[in-house]
Amino acid sequence: MHLGNTIRRGYKLISMTVQEIKNRFRIIGNSPLLDRAIDVARQVAATDLSVLITGESGTGKEVFPQIIHQSSARKHNHYIAVNCGAIPEGTIDSELFGHEKGSFTGAHDTRKGYFEVADGGTIFLDEVGELPLPTQVRLLRVLETGEYIRVGSSKVLKTNVRIVAATNVNMLLLMEKGRFREDLYYRLNTVPLIIPPLRERKEDIPLLFRRFTSDFADKYHMPPIKLTHDAEEMLVNYYWKGNIRQLKNVTEQISVIEKKREIDAKTIATYLPDNSISTLPALFRPSGAGENGIPNELSEKELLYKILFELRKDMIDLKSIVYGFLDKGENAGPVSGGGTRILNKLDTDIHKVETAMQIHPAKHIDVQIQENHAKDAEIGQTLDDKEREIIRTTVEKHHGNKKAAAKELGISERTLFRKIKDE
Numbered sequence: 001m002h003l004g005n006t007i008r009r010g011y012k013l014i015s016m017t018v019q020e021i022k023n024r025f026r027i028i029g030n031s032p033l034l035d036r037a038i039d040v041a042r043q044v045a046a047t048d049l050s051v052l053i054t055g056e057s058g059t060g061k062e063v064f065p066q067i068i069h070q071s072s073a074r075k076h077n078h079y080i081a082v083n084c085g086a087i088p089e090g091t092i093d094s095e096l097f098g099h100e101k102g103s104f105t106g107a108h109d110t111r112k113g114y115f116e117v118a119d120g121g122t123i124f125l126d127e128v129g130e131l132p133l134p135t136q137v138r139l140l141r142v143l144e145t146g147e148y149i150r151v152g153s154s155k156v157l158k159t160n161v162r163i164v165a166a167t168n169v170n171m172l173l174l175m176e177k178g179r180f181r182e183d184l185y186y187r188l189n190t191v192p193l194i195i196p197p198l199r200e201r202k203e204d205i206p207l208l209f210r211r212f213t214s215d216f217a218d219k220y221h222m223p224p225i226k227l228t229h230d231a232e233e234m235l236v237n238y239y240w241k242g243n244i245r246q247l248k249n250v251t252e253q254i255s256v257i258e259k260k261r262e263i264d265a266k267t268i269a270t271y272l273p274d275n276s277i278s279t280l281p282a283l284f285r286p287s288g289a290g291e292n293g294i295p296n297e298l299s300e301k302e303l304l305y306k307i308l309f310e311l312r313k314d315m316i317d318l319k320s321i322v323y324g325f326l327d328k329g330e331n332a333g334p335v336s337g338g339g340t341r342i343l344n345k346l347d348t349d350i351h352k353v354e355t356a357m358q359i360h361p362a363k364h365i366d367v368q369i370q371e372n373h374a375k376d377a378e379i380g381q382t383l384d385d386k387e388r389e390i391i392r393t394t395v396e397k398h399h400g401n402k403k404a405a406a407k408e409l410g411i412s413e414r415t416l417f418r419k420i421k422d423e
Protein backbone atom coordinates (compact mmCIF):
# COMPACT_ATOMS: atom_id res chain seq x y z
CA MET A 1 0.00 0.00 0.00
CA HIS A 2 0.90 3.66 0.02
CA LEU A 3 2.73 3.63 3.36
CA GLY A 4 4.60 0.47 2.39
CA ASN A 5 5.89 2.15 -0.76
CA THR A 6 6.97 5.16 1.18
CA ILE A 7 8.85 3.02 3.66
CA ARG A 8 10.55 1.06 0.89
CA ARG A 9 11.54 4.21 -0.94
CA GLY A 10 12.50 5.70 2.38
CA TYR A 11 14.76 2.87 3.43
CA LYS A 12 16.98 3.57 0.46
CA LEU A 13 17.31 7.10 1.77
CA ILE A 14 18.66 6.08 5.16
CA SER A 15 22.14 6.16 3.78
CA MET A 16 23.46 8.81 6.14
CA THR A 17 25.02 7.48 9.31
CA VAL A 18 24.54 9.24 12.65
CA GLN A 19 28.02 10.77 12.23
CA GLU A 20 27.25 12.00 8.72
CA ILE A 21 24.07 13.63 10.01
CA LYS A 22 26.09 15.35 12.76
CA ASN A 23 28.58 16.68 10.21
CA ARG A 24 25.95 17.85 7.81
CA PHE A 25 23.79 19.61 10.39
CA ARG A 26 26.73 20.84 12.48
CA ILE A 27 25.55 18.96 15.56
CA ILE A 28 28.18 18.77 18.29
CA GLY A 29 28.18 15.99 20.88
CA ASN A 30 28.87 12.31 21.37
CA SER A 31 26.64 11.44 24.29
CA PRO A 32 24.66 8.21 23.89
CA LEU A 33 21.37 10.07 24.51
CA LEU A 34 22.08 12.47 21.64
CA ASP A 35 23.17 9.67 19.30
CA ARG A 36 20.01 7.77 20.15
CA ALA A 37 17.81 10.77 19.31
CA ILE A 38 19.57 11.24 15.95
CA ASP A 39 19.24 7.54 15.20
CA VAL A 40 15.49 7.58 15.94
CA ALA A 41 15.14 10.64 13.67
CA ARG A 42 16.94 9.00 10.78
CA GLN A 43 14.96 5.79 11.11
CA VAL A 44 11.56 7.42 11.38
CA ALA A 45 12.34 9.76 8.47
CA ALA A 46 11.57 6.99 6.02
CA THR A 47 7.96 6.70 7.19
CA ASP A 48 5.14 9.24 7.14
CA LEU A 49 4.56 8.94 10.88
CA SER A 50 4.04 12.07 12.96
CA VAL A 51 6.84 12.88 15.36
CA LEU A 52 6.60 14.88 18.57
CA ILE A 53 9.92 16.30 19.74
CA THR A 54 10.08 17.17 23.42
CA GLY A 55 12.89 18.65 25.47
CA GLU A 56 13.69 21.65 27.63
CA SER A 57 14.20 25.04 26.09
CA GLY A 58 17.55 25.38 24.30
CA THR A 59 18.32 21.66 23.98
CA GLY A 60 18.55 21.76 20.19
CA LYS A 61 15.14 20.54 19.05
CA GLU A 62 14.97 22.74 15.99
CA VAL A 63 17.40 20.81 13.83
CA PHE A 64 15.53 17.49 14.17
CA PRO A 65 12.57 18.24 11.86
CA GLN A 66 15.12 19.22 9.21
CA ILE A 67 17.01 15.96 9.68
CA ILE A 68 13.72 14.09 9.29
CA HIS A 69 12.68 16.04 6.18
CA GLN A 70 16.08 15.86 4.50
CA SER A 71 16.39 12.11 5.13
CA SER A 72 12.91 11.38 3.77
CA ALA A 73 11.40 10.85 0.35
CA ARG A 74 9.79 14.28 0.77
CA LYS A 75 13.08 16.16 0.70
CA HIS A 76 12.53 17.67 -2.77
CA ASN A 77 9.20 19.16 -1.70
CA HIS A 78 8.50 22.02 0.67
CA TYR A 79 9.60 22.16 4.29
CA ILE A 80 7.72 24.82 6.23
CA ALA A 81 8.48 25.70 9.85
CA VAL A 82 5.62 27.36 11.71
CA ASN A 83 6.03 28.88 15.16
CA CYS A 84 2.58 28.30 16.60
CA GLY A 85 3.29 30.61 19.53
CA ALA A 86 4.17 33.57 17.33
CA ILE A 87 1.07 33.70 15.12
CA PRO A 88 -1.91 35.67 16.49
CA GLU A 89 -4.87 33.48 17.37
CA GLY A 90 -7.12 35.31 14.91
CA THR A 91 -5.00 34.49 11.86
CA ILE A 92 -3.51 31.09 12.59
CA ASP A 93 -6.28 29.09 10.84
CA SER A 94 -5.90 31.21 7.77
CA GLU A 95 -2.10 30.84 7.81
CA LEU A 96 -2.28 27.08 8.12
CA PHE A 97 -5.29 26.29 5.97
CA GLY A 98 -5.71 29.38 3.75
CA HIS A 99 -8.75 31.57 3.24
CA GLU A 100 -11.24 32.64 0.61
CA LYS A 101 -11.43 36.21 -0.65
CA GLY A 102 -13.77 38.26 1.55
CA SER A 103 -13.96 35.63 4.31
CA PHE A 104 -12.98 38.26 6.92
CA THR A 105 -12.12 41.95 6.99
CA GLY A 106 -8.82 42.36 5.23
CA ALA A 107 -9.08 39.12 3.21
CA HIS A 108 -8.74 40.93 -0.12
CA ASP A 109 -7.57 37.86 -2.00
CA THR A 110 -7.81 34.13 -1.78
CA ARG A 111 -4.72 32.79 -0.03
CA LYS A 112 -3.17 29.35 0.08
CA GLY A 113 -2.33 28.01 3.53
CA TYR A 114 0.81 26.13 4.54
CA PHE A 115 -0.96 22.77 4.27
CA GLU A 116 -1.68 23.49 0.62
CA VAL A 117 1.77 24.85 -0.21
CA ALA A 118 3.57 22.01 1.57
CA ASP A 119 1.57 19.26 -0.19
CA GLY A 120 4.02 16.35 -0.55
CA GLY A 121 6.41 17.92 1.96
CA THR A 122 6.82 18.45 5.71
CA ILE A 123 5.40 20.99 8.15
CA PHE A 124 7.22 21.63 11.41
CA LEU A 125 4.82 22.89 14.09
CA ASP A 126 7.09 24.47 16.68
CA GLU A 127 5.65 25.30 20.13
CA VAL A 128 2.69 23.11 19.24
CA GLY A 129 1.28 23.44 22.77
CA GLU A 130 0.34 27.04 21.91
CA LEU A 131 -2.17 26.03 19.22
CA PRO A 132 -5.66 27.36 20.00
CA LEU A 133 -8.29 24.66 20.58
CA PRO A 134 -10.33 25.31 17.38
CA THR A 135 -7.11 25.01 15.33
CA GLN A 136 -6.37 21.75 17.12
CA VAL A 137 -9.67 20.37 15.79
CA ARG A 138 -8.74 21.30 12.21
CA LEU A 139 -5.26 19.85 12.67
CA LEU A 140 -6.60 16.55 13.97
CA ARG A 141 -8.83 16.26 10.92
CA VAL A 142 -6.02 16.90 8.45
CA LEU A 143 -3.80 14.40 10.28
CA GLU A 144 -6.42 11.71 10.25
CA THR A 145 -7.91 12.12 6.78
CA GLY A 146 -5.67 14.56 4.91
CA GLU A 147 -8.75 16.79 4.54
CA TYR A 148 -9.06 20.46 5.39
CA ILE A 149 -11.11 23.50 4.39
CA ARG A 150 -9.95 27.06 3.84
CA VAL A 151 -11.38 29.69 6.17
CA GLY A 152 -14.64 31.00 4.65
CA SER A 153 -15.05 28.04 2.31
CA SER A 154 -17.05 24.85 2.47
CA LYS A 155 -15.08 22.96 -0.13
CA VAL A 156 -13.08 20.05 1.27
CA LEU A 157 -9.50 19.98 -0.02
CA LYS A 158 -6.92 17.21 0.26
CA THR A 159 -3.25 17.36 1.15
CA ASN A 160 -0.43 14.96 1.93
CA VAL A 161 1.76 16.56 4.57
CA ARG A 162 4.03 15.01 7.13
CA ILE A 163 3.87 16.66 10.55
CA VAL A 164 6.75 17.05 12.94
CA ALA A 165 5.87 18.99 16.09
CA ALA A 166 7.98 20.27 18.99
CA THR A 167 7.37 21.58 22.45
CA ASN A 168 9.28 22.52 25.59
CA VAL A 169 6.22 22.45 27.82
CA ASN A 170 4.71 19.55 29.70
CA MET A 171 1.95 18.36 27.38
CA LEU A 172 0.41 16.15 30.05
CA LEU A 173 -0.18 19.23 32.19
CA LEU A 174 -1.68 21.11 29.24
CA MET A 175 -4.09 18.24 28.68
CA GLU A 176 -4.97 18.13 32.34
CA LYS A 177 -5.83 21.83 32.18
CA GLY A 178 -7.96 21.23 29.08
CA ARG A 179 -5.68 23.34 26.90
CA PHE A 180 -4.59 20.54 24.58
CA ARG A 181 -6.75 17.82 23.05
CA GLU A 182 -5.80 14.36 24.13
CA ASP A 183 -6.74 12.77 20.78
CA LEU A 184 -4.48 15.21 18.95
CA TYR A 185 -1.64 14.62 21.40
CA TYR A 186 -1.67 10.86 20.78
CA ARG A 187 -1.95 11.40 17.03
CA LEU A 188 1.07 13.76 17.04
CA ASN A 189 3.08 11.65 19.42
CA THR A 190 3.11 8.55 17.21
CA VAL A 191 6.88 8.62 17.50
CA PRO A 192 8.21 10.49 20.55
CA LEU A 193 11.65 12.02 20.17
CA ILE A 194 13.19 13.16 23.44
CA ILE A 195 16.08 15.59 23.39
CA PRO A 196 18.07 15.35 26.63
CA PRO A 197 18.94 18.41 28.72
CA LEU A 198 22.59 19.46 28.68
CA ARG A 199 23.10 18.40 32.31
CA GLU A 200 22.40 14.82 31.22
CA ARG A 201 25.09 14.99 28.55
CA LYS A 202 27.86 16.60 30.56
CA GLU A 203 30.54 15.00 28.38
CA ASP A 204 29.38 17.20 25.49
CA ILE A 205 29.82 20.48 27.37
CA PRO A 206 33.60 20.92 26.70
CA LEU A 207 33.07 19.95 23.04
CA LEU A 208 30.27 22.46 22.59
CA PHE A 209 32.26 25.12 24.41
CA ARG A 210 35.26 24.61 22.12
CA ARG A 211 33.12 24.81 19.00
CA PHE A 212 31.44 28.00 20.20
CA THR A 213 34.75 29.63 21.26
CA SER A 214 36.21 28.96 17.84
CA ASP A 215 33.06 30.27 16.08
CA PHE A 216 33.09 33.45 18.15
CA ALA A 217 36.84 33.91 17.70
CA ASP A 218 36.23 33.90 13.94
CA LYS A 219 33.22 36.18 14.25
CA TYR A 220 34.96 38.78 16.42
CA HIS A 221 38.48 38.36 14.97
CA MET A 222 40.03 37.52 18.34
CA PRO A 223 42.05 34.57 19.61
CA PRO A 224 39.75 31.90 21.11
CA ILE A 225 39.28 31.85 24.87
CA LYS A 226 40.58 28.86 26.88
CA LEU A 227 39.53 27.52 30.27
CA THR A 228 41.61 26.50 33.26
CA HIS A 229 40.94 23.01 34.59
CA ASP A 230 38.79 24.34 37.46
CA ALA A 231 36.84 26.60 35.14
CA GLU A 232 36.04 23.70 32.83
CA GLU A 233 34.91 21.64 35.77
CA MET A 234 32.61 24.42 36.89
CA LEU A 235 31.14 24.66 33.41
CA VAL A 236 30.58 20.92 33.27
CA ASN A 237 28.86 20.79 36.67
CA TYR A 238 26.62 23.82 36.19
CA TYR A 239 22.88 23.21 35.98
CA TRP A 240 22.35 24.88 32.54
CA LYS A 241 18.69 25.68 32.87
CA GLY A 242 18.79 27.27 29.40
CA ASN A 243 20.79 24.32 28.01
CA ILE A 244 22.90 24.75 24.85
CA ARG A 245 21.42 28.15 24.07
CA GLN A 246 22.61 29.41 27.47
CA LEU A 247 26.06 27.83 27.04
CA LYS A 248 26.36 29.52 23.65
CA ASN A 249 25.32 32.90 25.06
CA VAL A 250 27.71 32.64 28.00
CA THR A 251 30.57 31.69 25.65
CA GLU A 252 29.81 34.65 23.42
CA GLN A 253 29.69 37.08 26.35
CA ILE A 254 33.01 35.85 27.74
CA SER A 255 34.62 35.86 24.28
CA VAL A 256 33.68 39.48 23.79
CA ILE A 257 34.12 40.91 27.27
CA GLU A 258 37.19 39.23 28.79
CA LYS A 259 40.54 40.67 27.76
CA LYS A 260 42.57 37.82 29.23
CA ARG A 261 42.06 34.80 26.99
CA GLU A 262 42.64 32.20 29.71
CA ILE A 263 39.51 32.11 31.83
CA ASP A 264 39.60 30.87 35.41
CA ALA A 265 36.77 29.53 37.58
CA LYS A 266 36.30 32.81 39.42
CA THR A 267 35.69 34.62 36.16
CA ILE A 268 33.36 31.93 34.81
CA ALA A 269 31.32 32.10 38.03
CA THR A 270 30.43 35.72 37.35
CA TYR A 271 28.73 34.68 34.11
CA LEU A 272 26.63 31.89 35.61
CA PRO A 273 23.43 33.16 37.17
CA ASP A 274 22.21 31.72 40.45
CA ASN A 275 19.33 29.87 38.85
CA SER A 276 21.27 26.69 39.17
CA ILE A 277 20.29 24.14 41.78
CA SER A 278 23.96 23.91 42.70
CA THR A 279 23.99 27.52 43.80
CA LEU A 280 21.09 27.46 46.26
CA PRO A 281 22.65 29.04 49.35
CA ALA A 282 21.18 26.47 51.73
CA LEU A 283 23.03 23.73 49.92
CA PHE A 284 26.55 24.81 50.65
CA ARG A 285 28.72 23.72 53.50
CA PRO A 286 28.94 26.24 56.34
CA SER A 287 32.20 27.51 54.89
CA GLY A 288 30.16 28.11 51.72
CA ALA A 289 33.05 28.35 49.34
CA GLY A 290 36.18 26.71 48.19
CA GLU A 291 39.25 28.35 46.72
CA ASN A 292 38.78 31.83 45.30
CA GLY A 293 35.41 32.11 46.98
CA ILE A 294 33.92 29.65 44.51
CA PRO A 295 31.36 27.19 45.80
CA ASN A 296 32.54 23.64 46.25
CA GLU A 297 31.16 21.26 43.68
CA LEU A 298 28.52 18.90 45.02
CA SER A 299 27.25 15.70 43.50
CA GLU A 300 23.55 15.32 42.87
CA LYS A 301 23.27 12.88 45.77
CA GLU A 302 24.99 15.28 48.09
CA LEU A 303 22.62 18.01 46.99
CA LEU A 304 19.61 15.85 47.67
CA TYR A 305 20.87 14.98 51.14
CA LYS A 306 21.38 18.62 51.87
CA ILE A 307 17.92 19.56 50.61
CA LEU A 308 16.43 16.88 52.82
CA PHE A 309 18.49 18.04 55.75
CA GLU A 310 17.24 21.61 55.31
CA LEU A 311 13.66 20.40 54.86
CA ARG A 312 13.81 18.42 58.08
CA LYS A 313 15.18 21.40 59.93
CA ASP A 314 12.45 23.65 58.51
CA MET A 315 9.84 21.16 59.57
CA ILE A 316 11.09 21.10 63.12
CA ASP A 317 10.91 24.90 63.18
CA LEU A 318 7.41 24.78 61.78
CA LYS A 319 6.40 22.31 64.44
CA SER A 320 7.70 24.67 67.05
CA ILE A 321 5.43 27.36 65.67
CA VAL A 322 2.34 25.20 65.20
CA TYR A 323 2.51 23.32 68.48
CA GLY A 324 4.08 26.05 70.55
CA PHE A 325 7.51 25.66 72.10
CA LEU A 326 6.10 24.17 75.30
CA ASP A 327 4.21 21.44 73.58
CA LYS A 328 5.13 17.89 74.55
CA GLY A 329 4.81 16.30 71.14
CA GLU A 330 2.48 15.30 68.33
CA ASN A 331 -0.36 14.18 70.54
CA ALA A 332 -0.74 17.41 72.44
CA GLY A 333 -3.42 19.85 71.27
CA PRO A 334 -2.33 21.64 68.10
CA VAL A 335 -2.77 25.36 67.60
CA SER A 336 -4.55 24.90 64.32
CA GLY A 337 -6.02 21.86 62.53
CA GLY A 338 -4.93 23.20 59.12
CA GLY A 339 -1.37 23.61 60.34
CA THR A 340 -1.28 20.05 61.59
CA ARG A 341 -2.60 18.72 58.32
CA ILE A 342 0.08 20.59 56.35
CA LEU A 343 2.76 19.41 58.74
CA ASN A 344 1.64 15.82 58.48
CA LYS A 345 1.67 16.03 54.71
CA LEU A 346 5.12 17.60 54.67
CA ASP A 347 6.29 14.93 57.03
CA THR A 348 4.92 12.14 54.83
CA ASP A 349 6.42 13.71 51.68
CA ILE A 350 9.86 13.99 53.24
CA HIS A 351 9.58 10.46 54.52
CA LYS A 352 8.73 9.18 51.02
CA VAL A 353 11.83 10.81 49.57
CA GLU A 354 13.99 9.44 52.38
CA THR A 355 12.62 5.96 51.84
CA ALA A 356 13.21 6.21 48.09
CA MET A 357 16.78 7.26 48.80
CA GLN A 358 17.18 4.59 51.45
CA ILE A 359 18.15 6.96 54.24
CA HIS A 360 16.44 7.11 57.57
CA PRO A 361 17.28 10.30 59.36
CA ALA A 362 13.65 10.74 60.34
CA LYS A 363 13.75 7.85 62.80
CA HIS A 364 14.65 9.87 65.85
CA ILE A 365 13.63 13.39 65.18
CA ASP A 366 9.94 13.50 64.84
CA VAL A 367 8.49 13.99 68.26
CA GLN A 368 10.18 16.12 70.85
CA ILE A 369 10.80 19.63 69.81
CA GLN A 370 12.77 20.41 72.97
CA GLU A 371 15.53 18.17 71.69
CA ASN A 372 15.87 19.89 68.37
CA HIS A 373 19.52 20.72 68.63
CA ALA A 374 20.55 17.24 69.61
CA LYS A 375 18.36 15.86 66.84
CA ASP A 376 19.94 18.15 64.25
CA ALA A 377 23.29 16.73 65.17
CA GLU A 378 21.91 13.22 64.73
CA ILE A 379 20.58 14.01 61.24
CA GLY A 380 23.87 15.59 60.30
CA GLN A 381 25.64 12.52 61.59
CA THR A 382 23.46 10.23 59.52
CA LEU A 383 23.96 12.26 56.37
CA ASP A 384 27.70 12.46 56.86
CA ASP A 385 27.81 8.72 57.42
CA LYS A 386 25.90 8.19 54.23
CA GLU A 387 28.25 10.45 52.32
CA ARG A 388 31.30 8.64 53.69
CA GLU A 389 29.76 5.32 52.76
CA ILE A 390 29.10 6.45 49.18
CA ILE A 391 32.62 7.81 48.83
CA ARG A 392 34.17 4.63 50.22
CA THR A 393 32.19 2.28 47.98
CA THR A 394 32.81 4.41 44.89
CA VAL A 395 36.57 4.52 45.51
CA GLU A 396 36.55 0.75 46.14
CA LYS A 397 34.55 0.18 42.95
CA HIS A 398 37.28 1.99 41.02
CA HIS A 399 40.01 0.00 42.82
CA GLY A 400 41.34 3.09 44.54
CA ASN A 401 41.46 5.17 41.36
CA LYS A 402 40.42 8.51 42.84
CA LYS A 403 40.21 10.29 39.52
CA ALA A 404 37.59 7.82 38.23
CA ALA A 405 35.75 7.85 41.57
CA ALA A 406 35.59 11.65 41.61
CA LYS A 407 34.23 11.61 38.09
CA GLU A 408 31.45 9.21 39.00
CA LEU A 409 30.61 11.19 42.13
CA GLY A 410 30.43 14.39 40.08
CA ILE A 411 32.96 16.19 42.28
CA SER A 412 36.48 17.37 41.64
CA GLU A 413 39.44 15.23 42.64
CA ARG A 414 40.42 18.03 44.99
CA THR A 415 37.06 17.86 46.76
CA LEU A 416 37.33 14.08 46.96
CA PHE A 417 40.80 14.27 48.54
CA ARG A 418 39.53 16.79 51.06
CA LYS A 419 36.56 14.61 51.96
CA ILE A 420 38.74 11.52 52.42
CA LYS A 421 41.16 13.54 54.53
CA ASP A 422 38.27 14.82 56.71
CA GLU A 423 37.19 11.27 57.58
Ligand SMILES: Nc1ncnc2c1ncn2[C@@H]1O[C@H](COP(=O)(O)OP(=O)(O)OP(=O)(O)O)[C@@H](O)[C@H]1O
Pocket residue numbers: 026027028029055056057058059060061062063167168208244245248
Ligand atom coordinates in the same frame (compact mmCIF):
# COMPACT_ATOMS: atom_id res chain seq x y z
N1 LIG B 1 24.27 19.72 19.37
C1 LIG B 1 24.42 21.01 19.06
N2 LIG B 1 25.56 21.44 18.52
C2 LIG B 1 25.75 22.75 18.25
N3 LIG B 1 24.85 23.69 18.48
C3 LIG B 1 23.68 23.34 19.03
C4 LIG B 1 23.40 21.97 19.34
N4 LIG B 1 22.17 21.89 19.87
C5 LIG B 1 21.70 23.16 19.91
N5 LIG B 1 22.59 24.02 19.39
C6 LIG B 1 22.42 25.47 19.32
O1 LIG B 1 21.76 25.88 20.50
C7 LIG B 1 20.79 26.87 20.25
C8 LIG B 1 19.44 26.42 20.77
O2 LIG B 1 18.94 25.34 20.00
P1 LIG B 1 17.41 25.29 19.50
O3 LIG B 1 16.99 26.63 18.98
O4 LIG B 1 17.26 24.14 18.59
O5 LIG B 1 16.69 25.02 20.89
P2 LIG B 1 15.21 24.49 21.15
O6 LIG B 1 15.30 23.13 21.73
O7 LIG B 1 14.40 24.65 19.90
O8 LIG B 1 14.71 25.50 22.29
P3 LIG B 1 13.26 26.18 22.52
O9 LIG B 1 12.37 25.11 23.10
O10 LIG B 1 13.50 27.29 23.47
O11 LIG B 1 12.78 26.67 21.18
C9 LIG B 1 20.83 27.11 18.75
O12 LIG B 1 21.65 28.23 18.50
C10 LIG B 1 21.46 25.86 18.20
O13 LIG B 1 22.15 26.12 17.02
Ligand SMILES: [Mg+2]
Pocket residue numbers: 061062126
Ligand atom coordinates in the same frame (compact mmCIF):
# COMPACT_ATOMS: atom_id res chain seq x y z
MG1 LIG C 1 12.91 26.00 19.32
